[in-house]
Amino acid sequence: MAIIEQPRTNVALPAGTGAPALVTPKEAKGMFARPVEPKGWRDWVFTVDHKKIGIMYGVVAFVFFIVGGLEAMLIRLQLAAPNGKVLSAEQYNQMFTMHATTMVFLFVMPMASAFANYFVPLQIGARDVAFPRINAFGLWTFVAGAIFVNLSWFLGGGADGGWFMYAPNSTKMFSPGHGVDFWAFGLQITGIASLTGAINLIVTCINMRAPGMSLFKMPIFTWMIMVVQFLLVFAMPVITVALFLLSFSRGFGGAFFDVKQGADPLLWQHLFWIFGHPEVYILVLPSFGIVSEVLPVFSRKPLFGYKFVAISGAAIGFVGWGVWAHHMFASGLGPISVLVFSMATMMIAVPTGVKIINWTLTMWGGKLRFTTAMLFAIGLIVEFTIGGLSGVTHAVAPSDTQQTDTYYIVAHFHYVLFGGAIFGLFSGFYYWWPKVFGRLLNERWGKANFWLMVIGMNLTFGPMHIVGLQGQPRRMYRYDESNVHARFWNAISTVGAFVLALGILCFIVNVVITHRSKNPAVKAPLDPWDARSLEWMTSNPPPAHNFDAIPTVHELDEFFHRKYAVDHETDEIKQIATAEQIMAEQMAHAEKDIHLPSPSYWPLVVSLSLPIIGFGVIYSHILIAVGALVTILGLFGWSMEPSVATKDDYEPPAPTDDAIKELTA
Amino acid sequence: MNHDTRRTGSPQTMTVHVETRQTVARRTWRRVAGGTALLGGALLLSSCSRNSPQDTWKPKGDSARKIDNLQRPVFLVAGIVGVIVFLVVGYAVTKFRDKGQPIPKQSHGKPALEIVLTIIPFVILATIGAFTARTIVQIADTKGCEMTVNVTGQQWWWEYAYPATAENQKYGITKPIVTSGELVIPAGTCVLLRETSRDVIHSFWIPALNGKKDAVPGRVHENKLEADAPGYFAGQCTEFCGLSHANMRQWAIALNEEDFATWVQNQQRVATVYAETDDSPEALGYRAFRQNCSRCHQVNGMQNADGTPTIAAPENNIVAGSVPNLTHLMTRSRFAGETFPLLNKTCTERLTKAASEQLGAVYLEGVTSDCLNRTQLEAWLRNAPGEKPMYVKPDAKGLLRGMPNLGLSEKQIDSIVTYLQTLK
Structure with a gap:
């Protein structure tokens, strides 16, 4: 059943008025009409369904995970032994720049978006996000930006200034190729995607929760996602400004970082890290949210100190703004600044420690089942603790x-981002795979996946x-x-990288065999x-419409409390309903008038106009005008398209408003 | 089987097979233990590692020691906290695995416990914070420094200028000294470094003596170095500074008072002038150098054929506007931004392994003809960018970043090497 918005008259017509039944139109006419029930690839490309968008975010992000992973493997091969010859100095510098850029902006962030898009509406009992077309725009803009950044590999070489891109090393004089231009404008584009997505999800979380779901009954994953979206709303503008300063310096002779013209290159560092440090929490909090869902389920206990975890998440988000200069302790800030930022950084360890304690206490006294999702969640606790302590x-x-x-720093942030963010994402893959695809990933391959990744990551990043x-x-x-007597440990790191890669290969194999399996047990x-x-x-x-009937929420962990209740005689927890029974009851009360937005062409058009402007900035300024024209056209079409298929498109045509008045009078 | 029963899906049949469960618990335990061992091992190995020249745990000077005294207890506390967390997690996953026990009470937490467990890390961190604050202030204090060196970073080498200030004159620096790569300082003296850069951001780092301090164009950052005793201390630029960042090395050499005075005196000498009529191999090399190298490289005292001083003009050829001064090249142990040893293997080892008391004597010997790493020096003269990646394609203003291939003949190379050996 594809549900599209139809003229309200369709359902408002009273029975027996003699009006003919309306047929859902197969196509929409008119200049700015929306697509109607597209099939095949069009169904995906023009969709505004948060679930399809979530899946596409996930697929694209995973592709970039592999790209970033291959870049990492080349780095490790180069460093396996002293004086490596796998890459030239130039290639190596591009490789570590693009590895970090890819992993941060093109894998972890969009993969978190994948989970957020798919599960936030489902967790709060909504039918979709607040602005479905903006959601589609966010996806395609991210894809456009991601491809744009990586096109540099084929057009003269990747960016070579490190993902932190410190000026003046990133200015035209010191990095004359186009790599940094592609990087700056590509990230500008993905930044637009993040920003629009963030506003969308904030509005969704605030306005679209199911009846009865107060903020402190909101699932913890959604909580963490909401905190992250607030961070994005405030952090992205900062990097946007920084990237514009860089692009203008490079493309139009702007002297923002030119010392000879009175600039101070530390400006870039401050802007970058004011964005960059909240970014760390943007990367890791979604995963904290995921394991905060997984641990209670497989411990059969509520999250210990749910409110503490929610509030400490918000506290991390808030204090995270006051610690950026700890990336700049050696940059000559002066002792007072160093002291203040040093203290603030230690204080942010407190709410982070609270989370570790709460996760551990969630397991304490529980009834633990070691599924792959659970193993990844426990893995996160252990590995993230190591990263936190080195922090x-x-x-x-x-x-x-x-x-x-x-x-040492590389080790630290890989424990935080691999052991933290990525373990959380993998926990989420195994936990929610059956929800998204209706199939269970194989647990044996899953365990191989987990153990190889644990061993691999400790071998790679431990040394x-x-x-x-x-x-x-x-x-x-x-x-x-x-200078470095570290032949042995560097070699071990490289071996570890291969073990890690093998672990990730297990995941890919797992997905393939799960989806090719004819065994009914995988369902x-x-x-x-x-x-x-x-x-x-x-x-x-x-x-497509998520719920047949929007549930009314009475408890945190609503579903659990519908299934289980305390037996007052024995004081034990007894099952009172099965999931099937609850589902059947939902279906019995299915709502008949369900509104879902129609697909749309325009988000894609606007998204694709942005790289045209990017090419314009780099190669020919005329293209900027062309791209801007397409943007304006796209936005015009977007605003002019009807919210529903027009009445003329129905067969027979839908009655006019006057006719309806007459009929219902 | 485990995954088969799971797939039937109903909550009652979802308990995991006993044997598998134990195996999982054991494995989980093992991995927790492994993690702990790894952290412990990392700490242990890093504190008693082999002779790693840039080891951050072997302080040989005042600031580095203050840092070390601060970080050792911090690592210890972090290690202990880590072990406690792993033990608790390990205990929880073994003890509370699903053995068919009833569904636990749905408790949402104990606020009192929460608050206590929040205060504990707060107290630990506040304590660490207090000691940290003290060390930050101590290290930043440069008041007691008795000597000043201006340190300038550029792609991809360090320049050290010893101005003839009233303070520095006490050390015999009556004429300014300009050298590169190797910072020579008197042992037991606090030396104030005034750091800046001529192009991108670099970071000055001699781990045995102090932490890093960035050299930023347009700014002067103060940093101080003090070595306890004579020694040869490795370091390198640690802020990514472009193509050859990995090759931007630096050393600090601390000498005792007497040796430092000898070094200062020698550095203030100008190079020998060879008569235009002189046909000795050195004189031929002198003229070959003047013809091919002196556009960029300054040798103090060198004269043109008409007797006027030869003044290098690197600002017309190089983005940073400066290249190493070669007047006393052969007093250094390495060259080309300290990328390559100027001493052969035996002599390098003699220097790096010299005891503190002998170091001054060995270092002041300089590069004797027996010690010269001639192959490397010749290779550099033959094709510098082939040895060390540099941007030698002229930019829009015709400037380079690094030494280009000068297309020297073998004869010229030979001749120049002969001359360079006189630059002691």
Whole structure:
């Protein structure tokens, strides 16, 4: 059943008035008409359904995960032994720049968007996000930006200034190729995607929760996503400004970072890290949200201190704005600034520690089932703790002046981002796969996936603590024994990278065999994990309209409380209903008048106009005008298209308003 | 089987097979133990590693020692907290695995416990914070420094200028000294470094003596170095500064008072002038150098054929506007931004392994003809960008970033190497 918006008259017509039944139009006419029931690829490309958009975000992000992973493998091969010859200095510098850019902007962020898009509406009992067309625009804009950034590989080489792109090394004089231009404008484009997506999800979380769901009954994943969207709304404008300054410096002779003209290059660093530090929480909080869902389900206990976790998430989001200069302890800030930022950084460890404690106490006294999703969640607790503790060692500013820009830092943030963010995302893959695709991923392959990833990541990033403290700096395409005696540990790191890659390969194999399997056992039952939140109160995968009847929420963990209740005689928790029964009851009360937005062409048009402007900035200014024209045209079409198929498109044509008045009078 | 029963889906049949469950618990335990061991191992190995020249845990000077005294207890506390967390997690996953126990009470937490568990990390961090604050202030204090060196970074080498200030004159620096790559300082003296850059941002780092401080164009950042005793301390630029960032090395050499005075005196000498009629190999090299190298490289005292001083003009050829001064090239142990050893393997080892008392004598010997790493020096003269990646394509203003291939003949190379050996 494809549900599109139809003229309200269709359902408002009283029975027996003699009006002919209306047929859903097969096509829409008119200049700015919307597509109607597209099939095949059009169904995906023009969709505004948050679930399809979520899946597409996920697929594209995973492709870039592989791209970024291959870049990482080349880096590790180069560093396997002193004086590596796999890459030239130039290629190596591009490789680590693009590896970080890809992993941060093109994998973790959009993968979090994938989860957020798919599950936030489901978790809060909504039919879609608040602005479905803006959602589609966000997706395609991200895809356009991601491809744009990576086109640099084929048009003269990738960006070579490091993902932090410090000026003046990133200015035209020191990086004359187009790599940095592609990078700056590409990230500008993906930034637009993040910003629109953030506003969309904030409005969704605030306005579209099911009846009865107060903010403190909102699932913790949705909570964390909401915090992240607020961070994005405030952080993206900062990097937008910074990227414009960079683009104008490079393309139009702007002197924003030119010392000879009175500028201070530290301006870039401040702007970058005012964005860059909240960005770290943007990367990791969605995963915190995921494991905060997974741990209670597989411990059969509510999240310990739900409010503490929610509030500490918000606290991290807030304090996260006051710590940016801890990336700049060596940049000559002066002792007072260093002191303030050092203290603030230590304080942010407190709410982060609260989360670790709460997750552990969630398991405490529980009834633990070690599914792959659960293993990844426990893995996150352990690996993230290591990353968090090494983080405390460089919140101590004086030791940071020894550690910064060495492999110790590389080890730290990979424990945080791989052990934290990526483990959380994998936990989410295994937990929600049956919800999204109606199939259960294979647990054996899943466990192989998990253990290889755990071993691989510790082998890869563990030794980096050692080589870092021994003084091996980052971003070096080569090292030799005159400065770094770390042949053994570097070799181990490279071996670890291959183990890690093997683990990820297991995941891909798992997906392939799960989806090719003819075994009926792979079909997911309605409630495979005995879950607790609203997204499990509908079929797998959910219908286009998500819920037949929007549930009314009475409790945090509403679904659990519909299934279980305390037996007052024995004081034990007893099952009172199965998921199937709850589902049947929902269907019995199905709403008849369900509004869903129609697909649209225009978000795609506007999205695709942005890289044209990008090419214009780099190659020919005339293209800027062409791209801007397409943007304006797209926005015009967007605003002019009808919210529903017009009445003329119906067969027979829908009655006019006057006719309806007459009929119902 | 485990995954088969799971797939039937109803909550009652979802308990995991006993054997598998234990295996999982054991494995989980093992991995927790592994993680702990890894962290512990990392700490252990890093504190007693092999002789790594840039080890951050082997302070040889005042600031580095203050940092070390601060970070050791922090690492210890972090390690202990880590072990406690892993033990608790390990205990939880073994003890509370699903053994068919009833569904636990649906408790949403204990606020009192929460608050206590929030205060504990707060107290730990506040304590660390207090000590951190003290060290930050101590390290930033440059009041007691007795000597000043201006440090300038550029792609991809460091320049050190010793101005003839009243303070510096106490160390015999009556004429300004300009050198590169190797910062020579008197041991036991606080030396104030005034850092800046001529192009992009670099970061000055000698781990045994102090943490990093960025050299930023348009700004002067103060940093201080003090070595306890004579020594040869490795370091390198740690702010990514473009193509050859990995090759931008630096060393600090601390000498005792007497040796430092000798070094200062020698650095203030100008190079020998060879008569235009002189046919000795050195004189031929002198003229070859003047013809091919002196557009950029300054050798103090060198004269043109008409007797006027030869003044290098790197600002007309190089983006940064400066290249290493070669007047005393052969007093350094490395060259080309300290990328390559100027000493051969034996002599390099003699220098790096010299005991503190002998270091001054070994270093002041300089590069003798027996010690010269001739192959590397010749290779550099033959094709510099082939040895060290540099941007030698002229930009719009015709400027380069690095030394181009000068197309020297083998004879010219030989001749120039002969001359360079006189630059002691």
